[in-house]
Amino acid sequence: MYIILIYDISTEGSGARISRNVFKICKKYLTHVQKSVFEGELTQSKLKKLQIELSEFIRDDMDSVVVFNSTQRRWLKKDFWGMNEEEKTSTFF
Amino acid sequence: MVESYYLFSSGELKRKDNVVRMTAPDGRFKDIKIEMTRDIYLFGETSMNTKCLNFLSTNKIPMHLFNYYGYYTGSFYPKEVNISGNLLIRQVEHYTDETRRLIIAKEIIYSASYNIYRNVRYYHQRGKDLETQLDQLKALRKLISRAKNIQELMGIEGNIHQVYYTCWAIVVNQKIDFQKRVKRPPDNMINTLISFLNSLVYTSCLSEIYVSQLNPTISYLHSASDRRFSLSLDIAEIFKPILVDRLIFSLLNKKVISESDFDTESNFCYLKKNAQQKILKAYNERLEKTIKHRELKRHISYRHLMRLECYKLIKHLMNDKNYEGFKIWW
16 A cells, blocks of 8 residues: 655654654655655555554654555555655656 | 665665665665665666675565676575475476476476467457468477477477567567577667566566575576576566567557667667666566456466466475466456
């Protein structure tokens, strides 16, 4: 399934450390598109794995992670207003 | 769902933040999401360190290397993780026993030639006159079951290909002087395309074999010579008609690829960089394309069919179920 993940980490307390770690973990599974936005194709099990990895850091009372999922990429229409960042998700470089 | 990465730009490949990062000289970079990567293809001039290789190895990601001209030069094959001594013994047994080896080899040729036949029939139905070739192919396929040894089988395969290649001039709408397959070096556009795409199919097969328990060096149709992953040649044989040949026909007939994509000074031997990219994109799309599998009753990508082929072979080797090669059914 195709995932869009966004997070918001509060800067209170050890926020910097947490946001750093969340960023690094997300990067292993998804493509970094904008500051705290990731997207990409994941399997159910990989998503679970990602959730478990993140749960170690996320503070339930302060931070939030929102996951949008679409069964397939083709069910998702994507437009660019402003810069075209199509190549970010491409596997060619 | 996992992805293959094709890196054309030159630069550095390094481990960073627990992912592999490719940095181009101008500072642009691409992070390769390690958890969702199947394999990496390198076409540019890349430098990397052992840290990066170790990291790829622990994440079980094979890396395929191509030289400046787009020729496959080798693979970084991570430490085998799915190993089975039992299966290896069976694999060797089936190789050394001529009759058992012939059974598998025959099935490979039988399916490959069937797929070739279907390709020709497809274009015949679309108004190209290929009647004689179809009859010839039919006749040649009957000889397969009667072959007594591998050499004879290879001979039949050669004949099938000879007939097959005579169809190409009729199928392809561009004017290309293509008579027969020439390698090292390829002498015209079609031969160059075949060489380039064949090497891609070999690597895709190798990546799939890596996931299965099979040992990639022991093959049945091709001789298991040194320094080659010959099993991937065997499995690729079955898929070449669908993946390589069909793709070449469509690329040339839709004029996606034309003379201007080749380096003419070298006798069309080399593909230009942007042409390589175009082809790879098309090839990748084709691999991701899915079909509904009859037995499994779910959608399967062309790439996954290769994996299934490995599993079928394993079943055969373990005397579980007789191997039946993949034959196009749609």
